[in-house]
Amino acid sequence: MNVFVQQVINGIHVGSIYALIALGYTMVYGIVRLINFAHGDILMMGAYFGLFSITIFNLPFGAAIIVAMLVCAVFGMLIDIIAYKPLRNAPRISALITALGVSLFLENLFRVLFGAEPKKMPNVSSLQGHISIGVIKISYVTVLTVLLSIIFMVGLQFIVKKTKIGKAMRSVSEDKEAARLMGVNVNKTISITFALGSALGALGGVLYSVAYYQVEPYMGMMPGLKAFVAAVLGGIGIIPGAMLGGFVMGLVESLSIGYISQSWSNAIVFGILILVLLFKPAGILGKNVREKV
Amino acid sequence: MKKWQEYGTTLIGIILLYIFLIVLMAVGLVNGYHQGVLVLIGINVIAATSLNLATGYLGQLALGHAGFMAIGAYTAALFMQMIKVINLPVDIALVAALIVGGLMAAFFGVIIGIPALRLRGDYLGIVTLGFGEIIKNAIFNLDFTGGARGYRGYLGSINLTKMYIIVAIVLTVLFLLIRSRHGRAMISIKEDEIAAEAVGVPTTFYKIFGFATSAFFAGIAGGTLAFYQKMIDPKKFTFMYSVEIFIIVVLGGMGSITGTVVAAVILGVLNEFLHVIDQWRLVIYSILLVIMMIFRPEGLMGSKEFSFVGLVKWLLKKMNKSSVGDDKDSASLEVK
Numbered sequence: 200m201n202v203f204v205q206q207v208i209n210g211i212h213v214g215s216i217y218a219l220i221a222l223g224y225t226m227v228y229g230i231v232r233l234i235n236f237a238h239g240d241i242l243m244m245g246a247y248f249g250l251f252s253i254t255i256f257n258l259p260f261g262a263a264i265i266v267a268m269l270v271c272a273v274f275g276m277l278i279d280i281i282a283y284k285p286l287r288n289a290p291r292i293s294a295l296i297t298a299l300g301v302s303l304f305l306e307n308l309f310r311v312l313f314g315a316e317p318k319k320m321p322n323v324s325s326l327q328g329h330i331s332i333g334v335i336k337i338s339y340v341t342v343l344t345v346l347l348s349i350i351f352m353v354g355l356q357f358i359v360k361k362t363k364i365g366k367a368m369r370s371v372s373e374d375k376e377a378a379r380l381m382g383v384n385v386n387k388t389i390s391i392t393f394a395l396g397s398a399l400g401a402l403g404g405v406l407y408s409v410a411y412y413q414v415e416p417y418m419g420m421m422p423g424l425k426a427f428v429a430a431v432l433g434g435i436g437i438i439p440g441a442m443l444g445g446f447v448m449g450l451v452e453s454l455s456i457g458y459i460s461q462s463w464s465n466a467i468v469f470g471i472l473i474l475v476l477l478f479k480p481a482g483i484l485g486k487n488v489r490e491k492v
Numbered sequence: 493m494k495k496w497q498e499y500g501t502t503l504i505g506i507i508l509l510y511i512f513l514i515v516l517m518a519v520g521l522v523n524g525y526h527q528g529v530l531v532l533i534g535i536n537v538i539a540a541t542s543l544n545l546a547t548g549y550l551g552q553l554a555l556g557h558a559g560f561m562a563i564g565a566y567t568a569a570l571f572m573q574m575i576k577v578i579n580l581p582v583d584i585a586l587v588a589a590l591i592v593g594g595l596m597a598a599f600f601g602v603i604i605g606i607p608a609l610r611l612r613g614d615y616l617g618i619v620t621l622g623f624g625e626i627i628k629n630a631i632f633n634l635d636f637t638g639g640a641r642g643y644r645g646y647l648g649s650i651n652l653t654k655m656y657i658i659v660a661i662v663l664t665v666l667f668l669l670i671r672s673r674h675g676r677a678m679i680s681i682k683e684d685e686i687a688a689e690a691v692g693v694p695t696t697f698y699k700i701f702g703f704a705t706s707a708f709f710a711g712i713a714g715g716t717l718a719f720y721q722k723m724i725d726p727k728k729f730t731f732m733y734s735v736e737i738f739i740i741v742v743l744g745g746m747g748s749i750t751g752t753v754v755a756a757v758i759l760g761v762l763n764e765f766l767h768v769i770d771q772w773r774l775v776i777y778s779i780l781l782v783i784m785m786i787f788r789p790e791g792l793m794g795s796k797e798f799s800f801v802g803l804v805k806w807l808l809k810k811m812n813k814s815s816v817g818d819d820k821d822s823a824s825l826e827v828k
Contacts, residue, residue: 234614285786293789295553295614296742300781303735307774420731424625427618466629469622476615477607 204335206457207450212341212410214449215348219403220426221433221441221448222355223396229372229436230392232291236298237278238400239423240305245271245401246320246408246418247309253321260323264347267405268398275397276390284386310416317415320408344406351399352442358395359438368392372436421465425452428472434482443483498801505800506660513656527652533760534655535717538662540740540752542709547738548746548795549670550702551682552609553617556624557710557737560597562729563627564711565718566637568593572719573645586648590658590715597711601704609699616703624734631726643724650720658716662709666749669705678702682747732774739777742784745791750798755791 220242227235245267252263282301286294329338359365367388370378379385407422408414425448433444448468455467475482513530516522522530539561546554568589575585600623608619631637638644650658669675677698680688689695718724744755766773784791 234618282782282786289785289789291614292547292551292553292746293785295617296738297782297785299555299735299738300778300785303774303778304782307771307778311771311775424618424621428622431615431618460633462633463629466626469619469626472622473604473607473619476619480610480615 201334202457206453208335208337208341209457210450210453211446212344212449213453214446215345216403216407216410216445217422217426217429217448218442218445219348219351219399219406220422221430221445222352222438223400224427224430225433225435225438225441226368226392226396228430229438230368230389231283231287231294233283233294233298234427235396236295236423237301237305238396239419239421239426240302240309241271241275241397241400241419242404242407242423243309243414243416243419244274244305245404246414247313248401249405249408250318250320250414253323260325264402264405267401271401271404272394272398275393275400279390279393306416306419313416315416317413317418320412320414323409326409340406340409344410347402347406351402355395355399356438364388364391425468428468431472432475432482434485437482437484440482440484447483501804502800505803510653510656513652517652529760529764531650531652531655531720533756534652534659535713535720536737536740536760537659537753537756538716539710539713539737540744540756541663541666541749542706542713543737544741544744544746544749544752545666545670545678545709546703546706547741548748548752549675549682550678550699550706551685552699552703553614554620554703554706555617555731555734555738556604556620556622556627558729558731558733559620559624559627560601560707560710561714561717561733562631562724562726563600564590564593564597564714565724565729566593566631566643566714567596567711568715569643569645569647569718569724570636572647582648583654586650586654586719589648589719590712593715594708594711597714598704598708601707602700605700605703609703610696621731621734624729624731628726628729631729637726638724640726642726643718644722647722648719649722650716655716655720658712662712663749663753666709670749674698674701679747736777739781741791742781743791745793745795747795748791748793748797751791751793751796754793754798 220238223238223241224235227233227238248267248270249263252258252266253260258266278301282297283294286297326339326343329336330342331337357365359368367378367383368391370381370383371385371388375385378388403422403426404419408418426445429444429448430441431444432447433440433442448471451471452464452468455464459467479485513522517527539557543554543557546552571592572585572589575588580588604619604623605616608616632640670678677688677693680691680693681695681698681702685695714729717728740755740759741752743759744751744753763773766776
């Protein structure tokens with residue numbers, strides 16, 4: 200039982216990180232119908248910027264998170280403007296290949312600039328220690344991760360549902376042309392979507408690197424993929440779906456590590472993706488949409 | 493020209509190209525090291541043209557080609573080990589092992605393709621990517637694959653001549669497939685899936701068929717890689733390798749087999765020179781990929797093909813009216 204509870208806590212910890220990353224995928228997919236392969240690398244960049252703010256600029260942990268999020272938001276917008284914007288009306292496969300190219304570029308650029316060997320994330324002194332409830336231990340890192348992700352998810356939900364820019368985002372994802380006719384600045388809205396998604400991805404990256412203590416150029420690949428699976432699981436394009444998918448994904452992963460095998464957990468995660476696509480391709484919260492000619 | 497004349501011309505062209513290679517070897521311009529490079533280029537040619545079938549002709553983004561190559565490699569190697577007792581002639585055993593490896597990869601292609609290809613959209617890319625990871629995971633964890641140390645057992649051997657023959661056969665089969673009714677059905681799916689379905693093309697069948705065929709040849713490429721290197725290193729079959737093959741396809745032109753061959757040769761030769769700046773290599777490739785997509789999304793050759801028949805026709809035309817100056821259409825690039 201203790202093992203089970205401990206694994207569930209781990210699952211919620213990882214799951215909240217996946218949920219944060221999955222939000223970026225789902226928002227971008229919802230608005231420009233593009234699987235942003237580079238999103239996993241935004242996570243990696245976020246981790247690097249967080250690391251540098253702590254080690255080089257001696258910023259406190261909170262400020263490091265904010266710096267990472269801001270810088271990544273800018274990079275997210277830049278990626279959109281440089282690489283994706285010229286291809287807005289191109290075939291989807293071209294945009295996908297571009298996304299793949301951007302992802303490769305970021306990974307290898309960071310490898311060349313900062314070396315392939317993993318860098319160690321310093322221990323944040325205020326995050327050492329844990330809360331004990333009976334025999335179950337919950338570390339401060341877990342508490343912080345879950346709290347931060349819930350705060351930001353609620354914040355995002357608020358932005359999307361209640362503000363003007365959120366309304367613009369929803370209208371663009373519904374129908375780009377109609378939104379333009381209604382006076383919505385489509386390109387600006389898309390840029391803001393990228394910025395928001397990238398900021399959340401950077402937050403996920405910093406939290407991920409704090410949980411696993413290391414930062415390396417290819418670190419974004421696996422969590423990025425799993426977060427994408429989470430987004431598909433919850434129903435791609437649906438924001439609450441991405442959160443739900445992220446938590447489900449984290450739980451499945453940590454339970455399979457606890458009860459089946461560590462080395463097979465990745466295979467199980469992708470096995471789930473294939474099963475979801477077979478039985479409920481629109482995802483848990485998704486509705487089946489008829490394709491119009 | 494009549495059909496048999498065209499086939500004959502192509503055959504002669506292939507043989508001439510081979511003789512050219514032999515002469516280069518005899519003169520000493522192509523030494524043992526270069527031959528190794530050429531064999532590896534040949535393997536990339538098979539892998540990339542098979543991926544082109546799925547991506548360029550069928551229009552489906554597939555990112556797990558290294559996974560299929562791994563399946564082909566291990567199956568071929570294990571099969572070779574199994575039939576060792578029968579004492580078949582080496583070359584027959586080799587061909588049998590390659591085909592078995594390809595069939596196994598095709599089988600997995602069907603299993604992966606059925607859930608992913610029923611859907612429209614970009615799911616196949618992600619599913620194949622995940623599938624590649626599963627395969628890598630499995631190879632590292634299973635016993636009979638030798639785990640992370642790699643597989644070392646009795647393996648056949650491949651030299652440049654055998655490689656050339658295999659490449660020629662694979663390309664011929666792919667060409668015949670693409671020019672057939674089935675090939676046209678696949679291209680129609682790429683052009684407009686809904687329209688294809690409306691005129692009665694069984695789209696799901698052709699998507700799975702095309703994807704499995706692509707996996708089959710990827711398996712053969714994996715088998716040749718295993719036989720050439722005399723061992724299998726599981727660390728080779730990563731996502732990065734899938735992407736490198738994909739870059740070859742994009743560079744050569746999605747929808748051009750010969751374009752893929754040209755791109756594989758160019759990148760293979762370029763790799764030799766870029767060894768010095770190895771770590772910048774992938775940075776350059778990725779920038780190339782993005783720039784290519786923005787400015788020339790159709791690749792080097794688009795959907796045009798180079799053909800020996802076209803070349804001969806062009807030469808004949810040149811000879812007939814050598815006096816006419818304005819004959820500048822590049823007929824050697826025969827437009828489909």
